[in-house]
Amino acid sequence: MSDAPDRVPDEVLDELRRRLRDRRRVPAVGSGWARGVDAAYLDDLLRYWAEEYDWRAAEDRIRALPWTRAGGLRLVHQRAAAEDAPVLVLLHGWPDSVLRFQRVLPLLQDVHVVVPALPGYPFSDSPGTAGALMAEPIAAAMAELGHERYVVSGGDIGTGVAEALARLVPEHVSALHLTDVPSRALALVPDAQRSEGERAFAEEVRRWTEAEGAYMHEQSTKPATLAVGLGDSPAGLAAWIVEKLRSWSDCDGDVEAAFPRDDLLTWITLYWVTGAIGTSFAPYAERLPPVQERVAAPLAVTLFPRDLLHAPRELAERTFDVRVWDEQPSGGHFAAWERPEAFAAAVRAAIALG
Numbered sequence: 033m034s035d036a037p038d039r040v041p042d043e044v045l046d047e048l049r050r051r052l053r054d055r056r057r058v059p060a061v062g063s064g065w066a067r068g069v070d071a072a073y074l075d076d077l078l079r080y081w082a083e084e085y086d087w088r089a090a091e092d093r094i095r096a097l098p099w100t101r102a103g104g105l106r107l108v109h110q111r112a113a114a115e116d117a118p119v120l121v122l123l124h125g126w127p128d129s130v131l132r133f134q135r136v137l138p139l140l141q142d143v144h145v146v147v148p149a150l151p152g153y154p155f156s157d158s159p160g161t162a163g164a165l166m167a168e169p170i171a172a173a174m175a176e177l178g179h180e181r182y183v184v185s186g187g188d189i190g191t192g193v194a195e196a197l198a199r200l201v202p203e204h205v206s207a208l209h210l211t212d213v214p215s216r217a218l219a220l221v222p223d224a225q226r227s228e229g230e231r232a233f234a235e236e237v238r239r240w241t242e243a244e245g246a247y248m249h250e251q252s253t254k255p256a257t258l259a260v261g262l263g264d265s266p267a268g269l270a271a272w273i274v275e276k277l278r279s280w281s282d283c284d285g286d287v288e289a290a291f292p293r294d295d296l297l298t299w300i301t302l303y304w305v306t307g308a309i310g311t312s313f314a315p316y317a318e319r320l321p322p323v324q325e326r327v328a329a330p331l332a333v334t335l336f337p338r339d340l341l342h343a344p345r346e347l348a349e350r351t352f353d354v355r356v357w358d359e360q361p362s363g364g365h366f367a368a369w370e371r372p373e374a375f376a377a378a379v380r381a382a383i384a385l386g
Contacts, residue, residue, distance in 0.1 A: 035106065036095040037155050040305045045087055048266055048304060052082035055267045065278070065285070069271040077274065078267055081297050087305075090298040094131070103173025106155050108147040110137055118383045119144040119179045121170065121197075125188020126312055127273045128366065129154040129302055132187075136368045139376040143383070146182070148173060150189065152311035154302040160314025163189050167196035171204065180204060183386050184329075185379050187211035188365065189315045195351075198329045206386030208331045208352070209379050211367050213343035216322045217351055229344030240341055244279065247272070251316040259310025269309060270300050280365035282338035290370050332356035332382035336363035336371065356381050 055078065060071050100109045108130055120143050124132040130147045137145060148170050152160020158169065170193070174182060184205055186194030191210050198205040215237050221230060241248075250258050262269045277296065278287035288296065303309045331352040335342060337360065345357050358378060363371040 035099040035101050036097070037099070037106070039091060039095070040087065044305055048301075049082045051266050052078050055265070065275075069275045074267070074271055074274070077293070077297070078270060080293060081266070081270070081300075085294060085297045085301075087298075087301055090294065090301070094298075097130075097134075097137075100177075102176040103169045103171070104158060105151070105169050105173050106149045106157060107173060108133075108137075108145070109177060110141070110145040110147075112142050112144050114142070117142055117144050118386070119146070119174075119182035120379060120383065121145075121174065121182050121184045121194075122147045122368070122379075123170075123184065123186035123190030123193050124150060124153070125186075125190050125365075126153075126315070127276055127303070127309075128299060128369075131299060131302070131369075132366055133368045135372040136376050139372055140379070144179065146174065146177065146179070150193065152308065152314045154306045154308045156308070160311035160318075162318040162320050163192035163315040164196035164320045165318075166193045166315075167200045170197055171201045174204065181206045181386065183207045183209060183379070183383050185209035185211075185382065187367065192315070195327060198327045199323065199325075202328050205329045207382045208327070208329045209382035210331065210333050211336065211375075211378075212339055212341065213333065213348040214322070215341055215343060216319075217343075217347055220322055220324050221347070221350065227344070227346045230347050233341070233343050233347060237341060244340070247276070248316060251313040252319070253317070255310065255313035255317045259313065262309045263307060266300075266304055269304060272309075273300050273303065277366070280338070280340060281370055282336070282362050282364040290364070290366070326350075327352050329353070330355045330385040332358070332378065332385060334358045334360060334367070334375070334378035336360045336365070336367045338362075338364035339367075340365060355385050 064070055097108050098110050122133045130149050133147050149155035151158035151166055184194045184197055191212055194208055198208055218234055262272055277291055281290035283290040331354050348354050360374055368375040
């Protein structure tokens with residue numbers, strides 16, 4: 033397990049617990065979840081984090097994953113028994129890590145699965161960068177691993193990386209699978225040329241940005257300032273991440289219905305012990321303009337109802353060769369974690385396209 037992440041030193045965990053016990057509570061505007069994290073819930077979560085949460089148990093499970101290094105990246109490489117099995121690349125987003133796919137890996141044992149730790153995110157040794165620029169080291173990693181043809185699945189930040197990878201090495205990407213369609217594609221369509229569905233989607237984006245998009249604006253425009261507060265305060269870090277996990281998952285307002293408490297804290301602890309929260313903002317702050325040319329690889333889209341935004345098929349078809357358009361009855365932004373069986377079936381549909 034020499035390529036597995038190092039064990040976190042005891043002194044790092046001791047300091048974390050001390051910071052949690054000594055945190056300064058500040059008055060908030062309002063109560064409940066309407067204006068951000070619920071203070072009472074956060075108090076109880078932080079108490080549990082300091083007194084009961086067992087990082088070492090989670091760490092053992094994480095380090096037992098089939099880690100390797102290739103192309104300058106650390107990644108999980110789960111090999112199938114058959115050498116000629118299909119190859120699948122899974123690309124995570126924010127605010128998560130390769131653990132987004134922890135529940136789906138056991139369902140894909142007949143497929144070679146590669147899960148890169150994206151640059152700037154937990155487990156990565158690489159600095160953060162624009163999502164599109166992550167495609168080059170991933171392509172290098174796949175070549176080093178000996179995979180000539182592969183299907184790429186992405187969501188959130190991973191969506192842009194998947195698209196960029198299909199553009200960079202079209203001869204190697206046999207198909208794409210996405211759980212969202214980039215809303216930035218609207219910028220390529222003049223208002224007068226938009227369909228009714230695209231105009232409705234533009235209004236959905238406007239309303240969502242006004243109500244929920246403050247985090248994205250801050251991470252895009254002043255990431256260095258935000259990184260100081262979140263990187264120095266575990267309470268602040270937990271508040272920032274938990275609010276998103278609750279809002280973006282299909283949990284009916286109970287975040288622990290989607291993320292049991294120990295798993296929830298594992299995702300947050302990863303950002304603390306790796307110090308990755310600031311570098312994880314890079315894809316927001318260093319975005320490249322959308323590319324107008326079509327992507328050649330056939331695409332399967334799987335939409336989950338509690339995800340952030342829901343683009344119409346006609347917008348996707350302006351850029352992609354859409355072969356499968358599947359709207360699921362349940363699930364949210366973290367579909368591979370929330371609905372692993374449905375997600376596994378969806379990527380198998382994409383594999384069939386390749």
